[in-house]
Amino acid sequence: MTYLFRLILLTFASVLAAISSIFLLRSRSDPFEATEFPVFCLESLFPAGGRVRRTLRRKDRRSNDRYRKLLELMTPLEAERVAASAQNAGCTYLLLLLPLLLLLLAVTGDVFLFFVELLLLAGLCLYFDYWLDNTVKRRHREILSQYPAMLTEMSLMVNVGITASEAFERVAVSSDGLLFREMRRVSSSVQNGMPVDEALDTLSLRAPLREMKKFVSLYKQNLVKGGPDFPRTLNEMAENAWTDRKNSARTQGELAEQKLLMPTLFMFVGILLMIIVPAFRNLF
Numbered sequence: 341m342t343y344l345f346r347l348i349l350l351t352f353a354s355v356l357a358a359i360s361s362i363f364l365l366r367s368r369s370d371p372f373e374a375t376e377f378p379v380f381c382l383e384s385l386f387p388a389g390g391r392v393r394r395t396l397r398r399k400d401r402r403s404n405d406r407y408r409k410l411l412e413l414m415t416p417l418e419a420e421r422v423a424a425s426a427q428n429a430g431c432t433y434l435l436l437l438l439p440l441l442l443l444l445l446a447v448t449g450d451v452f453l454f455f456v457e458l459l460l461l462a463g464l465c466l467y468f469d470y471w472l473d474n475t476v477k478r479r480h481r482e483i484l485s486q487y488p489a490m491l492t493e494m495s496l497m498v499n500v501g502i503t504a505s506e507a508f509e510r511v512a513v514s515s516d517g518l519l520f521r522e523m524r525r526v527s528s529s530v531q532n533g534m535p536v537d538e539a540l541d542t543l544s545l546r547a548p549l550r551e552m553k554k555f556v557s558l559y560k561q562n563l564v565k566g567g568p569d570f571p572r573t574l575n576e577m578a579e580n581a582w583t584d585r586k587n588s589a590r591t592q593g594e595l596a597e598q599k600l601l602m603p604t605l606f607m608f609v610g611i612l613l614m615i616i617v618p619a620f621r622n623l624f
Contacts, residue, residue, distance in 0.1 A: 346446045353442035360435045363388045375421050379468050382432065386425055389432030400427045402469060409476045412546050430465040437461050479518065483547050486519040488585050491555070491578035498571045504562050522546055536563060551581065 367387035374383050393400075400406075406426055410419035441461065445454040490511055497507035512523035522543055529539040540556050555577065562570040 346449060349442055349446035353439050353446060356439035356442065360388075360439055363391055363435060367391045373421065375418070375425050377422055377425065379471050380425060380429060381464070382436065383425060383429075385436065386428040386432050388435055389428035389430070390424075392431045392435055393428060398431070403427055406469065406472065408548075409472050412476060412479060412548065426468050429468060433461060433465050437464075480547075480549060482518045483522075483549060483552065484588075485585070486515070486517040487549075487551055487555075488578060488581035489515070490519055490523070491574060491581050495571065495574045495578045498574060504559065504570060508559070519547065536560075 364385065367385075367390070370387040370391060372384075372387045372390075377383070380386075392398075403423060407419055407423040410422055413419070414422070438461070441454060441457045444457070445451070493511045493514060494507050497510060498504060502510070508523065509527050512520055512527050514520065525546075526539045526543050529542065530536055537560060540560055544553055544556050558570070558573060558577070
């Protein structure tokens with residue numbers, strides 16, 4: 341890297357550092373309430389990133405999807421605050437760290453190290469979405485694993501003559517799994533005066549799975565109309581849920597076997613080499 345190019349990089353990095361300082365100073369008076377979310381770093385400086393985003397008129401295409409996923413983990417007010425911080429996080433990290441990386445490149449001249457640092461910076465900017473996606477996926481898998489047992493218990497209670505609402509409350513306290521905790525949240529909200537439909541809609545938001553939406557719709561319909569079809573339909577849903585779970589377990593087992601195939605093959609080739617190479621050495 342030539343001296344002139346380093347000088348240009350140093351000048352550009354200095355200009356970026358000055359711009360970053362201006363944004364940091366001006367953003368001190370911006371209204372901001374920290375979420376203290378453990379995934380965020382340097383959250384107290386996020387107003388500077390928000391000011392940059394507003395200046396550039398940058399729209400976050402993932403904001404709606406991010407807010408919808410956060411609703412599964414927390415209250416709407418908390419989800420709104422965390423989503424707002426997540427919007428500003430990436431711009432804040434770029435504002436603070438990009439001038440520093442350019443200064444290091446100008447001083448060291450190590451292009452490979454600069455690209456590694458850029459990858460780390462990109463990972464820092466994308467880490468929250470990665471964490472959120474994985475958290476929601478784990479949550480969905482846990483709900484689906486408990487869904488057949490919940491339907492079975494509900495179906496047994498309804499078939500012996502217990503009302504649907506009482507069966508719902510009994511099933512909710514029968515286990516400490518995630519799905520059962522969400523059902524207890526619904527029961528608690530109804531006891532505190534929330535309308536049943538609104539509480540069930542909250543369950544659909546916190547567990548936005550096709551199976552759960554079908555169950556909530558059936559449960560709502562039974563509360564309004566009643567009738568003898570509810571126990572039969574609930575029993576059919578339970579049987580289908582167990583069948584789907586068995587098929588899913590079989591598919592996951594096949595995928596695990598495929599993942600183990602390559603390491604096993606490499607081990608087999610390694611053992612063959614350990615046997616064949618000494619044999620050829622002794623032969624020749």
